[in-house]
Amino acid sequence: MKMKKFINQPENIVAELLEGFALSHPQQIRLVGNNLVARAAPKAKGKVGVVTLGGSGHEPGLSGFVGEGMLDVSVPGEIFAAPGAPRCLEAIRLADYGAGVLFIVLNHAGDVLSANLTMEMAKREGLNVKMTLTHEDISGGTNPEDRRGLVGFLPVYKVAGAAAEEGQPLDACFEIAERMGRNMRTLAVAVQTATHPSTGHAIFELGDDEMEIGMGQHGEAGTGRMKLKSADETAEIMLEMLLKDLEVKAGEELLVVINGAGATTLMELFILFRRVDQILKARGIKLARAKVGEFITTQEQAGFQLMIARMDQVLLRLWDAPSNAPYFVVR
Amino acid sequence: MKMKKFINQPENIVAELLEGFALSHPQQIRLVGNNLVARAAPKAKGKVGVVTLGGSGHEPGLSGFVGEGMLDVSVPGEIFAAPGAPRCLEAIRLADYGAGVLFIVLNHAGDVLSANLTMEMAKREGLNVKMTLTHEDISGGTNPEDRRGLVGFLPVYKVAGAAAEEGQPLDACFEIAERMGRNMRTLAVAVQTATHPSTGHAIFELGDDEMEIGMGQHGEAGTGRMKLKSADETAEIMLEMLLKDLEVKAGEELLVVINGAGATTLMELFILFRRVDQILKARGIKLARAKVGEFITTQEQAGFQLMIARMDQVLLRLWDAPSNAPYFVVR
Numbered sequence: 243m244k245m246k247k248f249i250n251q252p253e254n255i256v257a258e259l260l261e262g263f264a265l266s267h268p269q270q271i272r273l274v275g276n277n278l279v280a281r282a283a284p285k286a287k288g289k290v291g292v293v294t295l296g297g298s299g300h301e302p303g304l305s306g307f308v309g310e311g312m313l314d315v316s317v318p319g320e321i322f323a324a325p326g327a328p329r330c331l332e333a334i335r336l337a338d339y340g341a342g343v344l345f346i347v348l349n350h351a352g353d354v355l356s357a358n359l360t361m362e363m364a365k366r367e368g369l370n371v372k373m374t375l376t377h378e379d380i381s382g383g384t385n386p387e388d389r390r391g392l393v394g395f396l397p398v399y400k401v402a403g404a405a406a407e408e409g410q411p412l413d414a415c416f417e418i419a420e421r422m423g424r425n426m427r428t429l430a431v432a433v434q435t436a437t438h439p440s441t442g443h444a445i446f447e448l449g450d451d452e453m454e455i456g457m458g459q460h461g462e463a464g465t466g467r468m469k470l471k472s473a474d475e476t477a478e479i480m481l482e483m484l485l486k487d488l489e490v491k492a493g494e495e496l497l498v499v500i501n502g503a504g505a506t507t508l509m510e511l512f513i514l515f516r517r518v519d520q521i522l523k524a525r526g527i528k529l530a531r532a533k534v535g536e537f538i539t540t541q542e543q544a545g546f547q548l549m550i551a552r553m554d555q556v557l558l559r560l561w562d563a564p565s566n567a568p569y570f571v572v573r
Numbered sequence: 574m575k576m577k578k579f580i581n582q583p584e585n586i587v588a589e590l591l592e593g594f595a596l597s598h599p600q601q602i603r604l605v606g607n608n609l610v611a612r613a614a615p616k617a618k619g620k621v622g623v624v625t626l627g628g629s630g631h632e633p634g635l636s637g638f639v640g641e642g643m644l645d646v647s648v649p650g651e652i653f654a655a656p657g658a659p660r661c662l663e664a665i666r667l668a669d670y671g672a673g674v675l676f677i678v679l680n681h682a683g684d685v686l687s688a689n690l691t692m693e694m695a696k697r698e699g700l701n702v703k704m705t706l707t708h709e710d711i712s713g714g715t716n717p718e719d720r721r722g723l724v725g726f727l728p729v730y731k732v733a734g735a736a737a738e739e740g741q742p743l744d745a746c747f748e749i750a751e752r753m754g755r756n757m758r759t760l761a762v763a764v765q766t767a768t769h770p771s772t773g774h775a776i777f778e779l780g781d782d783e784m785e786i787g788m789g790q791h792g793e794a795g796t797g798r799m800k801l802k803s804a805d806e807t808a809e810i811m812l813e814m815l816l817k818d819l820e821v822k823a824g825e826e827l828l829v830v831i832n833g834a835g836a837t838t839l840m841e842l843f844i845l846f847r848r849v850d851q852i853l854k855a856r857g858i859k860l861a862r863a864k865v866g867e868f869i870t871t872q873e874q875a876g877f878q879l880m881i882a883r884m885d886q887v888l889l890r891l892w893d894a895p896s897n898a899p900y901f902v903v904r
Binding site: 246247248249250255258259260261262263265266267298299301302306433434439450453470472473474476504505506507508509510511512513514515516519529532533534535536539541542544546564566569571572573 | 577578579580581586589590591592593594596597598629630632633637764765770781784801803804805807835836837838839840841842843844845846847850860863864865866867870872873875877895897900902903904
């Protein structure tokens with residue numbers, strides 16, 4: 243299948259998409275410095291800054307979540323590639339309003355490499371930065387370091403961003419982010435490949451009747467290639483694995499996020515969610531909050547990510563706090 | 574290409590997707606009666622009710638826009654098919670809080686047939702209903718009746734819904750909806766077909782290097798099949814046609830909406846928006862507001878709709894008013 247995308251010169255994709263993003267949301271965000279996505283109206287002194295980094299081509303992730311109540315600055319990389327450390331350092335300086343900076347990093351090799359280098363440079367400059375790593379993809383095995391960061395970034399941005407917005411100090415924001423991170427689990431499934439928009443090449447191959455559970459954000463191999471299953475069967479398999487890994491007990495309260503990969507429809511995500519809700523009810527687990535939509539995509543890939551997170555009253559309050567981020571408005 | 578969708582029995586798609594939609598947004602919407610999507614907390618007496626109808630398979634359209642500040646009740650049909658008049662009448666009765674009902678209908682043959690029959694039945698019951706038809710697709714020619722209703726439903730729902738919310742009477746809400754309708758124009762382009770989720774069949778065919786401007790929501794033939802063009806060229810062709818048809822002059826204020834068809838990425842929509850913004854600036858036309866995202870989709874179809882609307886101060890105020898509709902939250 244030939245790639246049919248509305249682009250111009252492939253080498254200009256990232257610059258042009260960021261320009262369009264900024265022009266379409268002038269009240270909320272602006273581009274500053276070396277293509278950093280920052281709030282249009284930065285906070286005055288005293289607030290902890292919240293910064294993230296990540297490759298482009300996953301819109302609205304990650305820069306769509308810059309805004310009051312969420313991120314202060316996002317550092318977008320090239321397509322499917324981490325940004326370099328100098329731009330991350332620039333973002334941290336920008337977000338340092340005097341109360342320190344929380345640096346949220348998704349566990350992918352390139353991102354972690356840039357982030358670690360950034361932390362060394364920041365330390366040398368005497369900047370007050372704490373880094374939190376999200377790694378909630380259970381397909382990576384039992385070692386946390388082998389678990390990738392998937393859509394779990396969303397609740398981490400949300401609760402840590404809300405804590406920062408209400409004036410909590412850096413240590414507290416860091417602890418909130420880590421607590422959210424420890425209590426969430428994600429599993430992805432893919433049924434159709436994406437093409438890399440700069441080259442037009444498929445990023446993985448799947449048979450006409452196959453799906454793969456555990457596939458990473460860019461087609462990284464998962465744990466279970468199998469025949470395509472119904473929505474209900476797919477939801478059952480994935481949710482059981484997640485509940486077991488997080489050791490969820492009856493009576494506990496969960497946040498559930500279903501994230502569409504790109505070409506998978508909201509229609510399908512709702513059908514999947516229905517089965518998730520049925521299973522939780524049958525097990526006496528309370529659905530505290532839900533979010534269904536596209537938060538991090540991979541071009542025209544089809545599939546979805548299912549995330550569950552154990553919530554407490556503090557995390558729920560922060561999840562519900564207002565946000566004006568362009569792709570996550572909360573009243 | 575084989576359809577790979579997460580569904581169960583094809584005959585249950587609509588019931589299951591509505592169930593999942595309602596379960597995932599219990600604070601905002603609920604299913605009532607014969608699968609009508611209504612507000613979870615209906616308004617007390619005295620507010621004009623706002624009702625719409627339309628086929629399923631286009632999520633988040635149309636039911637994703639039920640909520641405070643937008644719709645009161647949406648009547649979802651089967652996949653790509655209008656609901657029948659009896660359910661529309663049920664919706665109108667439900668939304669009649671004593672101040673009458675505004676019935677917003679998108680110009681598609683099936684929807685109009687059901688809507689006209691509903692209006693007759695409502696009149697016989699003595700209900701106070703006014704119907705407004707959206708028909709802003711300029712590919713239909715110069716006769717308004719031949720112009721389909723595309724993503725223009727969004728500003729009409731928004732401004733009429735906001736007018737109803739602030740307590741304006743039915744005549745005023747109707748006039749606001751009509752004024753919005755007269756001042757908007759849309760053009761669609763498709764580059765890749767969708768499959769009908771119940772049958773797995775492609776709904777139209779396009780060559781590997783072709784695109785079609787003016788294609789309708791369900792693959793209805795457009796006016797211009799041509800070789801695939803760059804993002805900038807496509808935006809230029811389409812925006813010029815729209816500006817000419819709406820007779821936009823320098824100094825006027827526009828709302829621009831870019832709606833992704835399903836598989837087209839937000840990345841591409843931002844790149845397209847950037848060019849739209851450049852052209853408007855060059856012509857001295859003011860971009861008053863913008864919205865870029867997926868508001869009405871057609872499964873895994875690739876392409877987008879470009880909408881422009883001439884705004885005045887009243888329309889802008891109503892566009893900016895708060896909404897808690899699940900897929901159109903405005904603070």
